[in-house]
Amino acid sequence: MKQLFVVAEGRMRDRWRQAFPDACAVPQVVDVAPLAVVARQTVWLDGVGLDLMERLARLREAVAAGYRVVVMTATPSEAEAFQALNDGAVGYCHVEAAPEQLREIALVVEHGGLWMLPELVQRLMALSLRVVPTPAPEHPELNNLTPRELMVAERVAHGASNREIAEVLDIAERTVKAHLSTIFEKLGVRDRVQLALAMNNIPTYTAVN
């Protein structure tokens, strides 16, 4: 499988050459699109020297042309990564990635996989969990809370300490604790952290082990 490197300066980097001896560099995808008799070829997009819009345009062109596109950058950024993958890229890596790394990436994307920096994968998933139709939305047990308990719970849900809550509600700190104890039991959580997460519809996985 031949690799196509799209570079603004039209220059191949040594690492790419090391990774794929028979790779070739092209200034733009459109130029080679007609030549791509073999469908599903992999295109490596070097964004260095291009601004955001230009890069995006190149990416879309390549994707539209039916290529598998891996976006390379000198300054990996979360936002850019997601943007790229969202626009059809199947990989996002550093321009200076090691040759072995490049070959790994090629292998992955050529077999239908997605490749990005491990940290980004984590971030991406964490973020998605917030917007995905929450499987456990709205605690029904919330209705079992008394008005006063709800006040306390809401403040904990926003990171307030017992002392702060006591001050705002003008009650003793002991009372806040008393409310919290019943709240914990009613909602089936064990401490204020889990309460805060539950109040914000964020799942907690600690019950096991």
Next chain:
Amino acid sequence: MKQLFVVAEGRMRDRWRQAFPDACAVPQVVDVAPLAVVARQTVWLDGVGLDLMERLARLREAVAAGYRVVVMTATPSEAEAFQALNDGAVGYCHVEAAPEQLREIALVVEHGGLWMLPELVQRLMALSLRVVPTPAPEHPELNNLTPRELMVAERVAHGASNREIAEVLDIAERTVKAHLSTIFEKLGVRDRVQLALAMNNIPTYTAVN
């Protein structure tokens, strides 16, 4: 690379056997963990017959043990997929996937890639874009966290206690605290509750009432 299939019923499916003639089935990952002399082995987790919590527990065990985990399901769901990948899985597919497909997936994950149903990839990206571009609540300081610190922070963000984190990461509770102290300072939060909220992009009000 030998494939491990974790199944509740202890039964291999024909398709798996076809894809990997020398694969073996095990009832649970923990049972085989000591045998895994070769690091980074791939584990296929069949969740059929298990409830959500059980599946999650198995997944975490396997991930903690250092395996690459592919979660298989009979009823693919967006939420479950993201959940699984968020908890460290690197693949999510159908239990009845074709043998060729399984081999593709194995290849992808063994080379550091991520594999999931194409539709899910689209959905995932579309969803992330809705939350990522918002520069306001984004914590840029998150990039200042070291890998280890990030691990701890993630767990706290899911409601884990120091002891639990220490157990999972196999370090002293004291070390967890040490990491947390640095995290608090780096992210500008004062305790684990605010950290958990910050990690989930939930605003905190403590100054005002």
Next chain:
DNA sequence: AACAGCATTGTACTAAAGGGCAGTAGGTAG
């Protein structure tokens, strides 16, 4: 070699959090 950053852990201590027990007080349903 010297140095910085990361990861790790210990002792010891302070401060929150959380719970058990007990008691007061107001309101409401029976």
Next chain:
DNA sequence: CTACCTACTGCCCTTTAGTACAATGCTGTT
């Protein structure tokens, strides 16, 4: 009136959380 719920609070105690100070080992870089 009695029983019950909600709200509130005290004392005392245990468990977590979090910090201060100190130290070791490893891994890169200069």
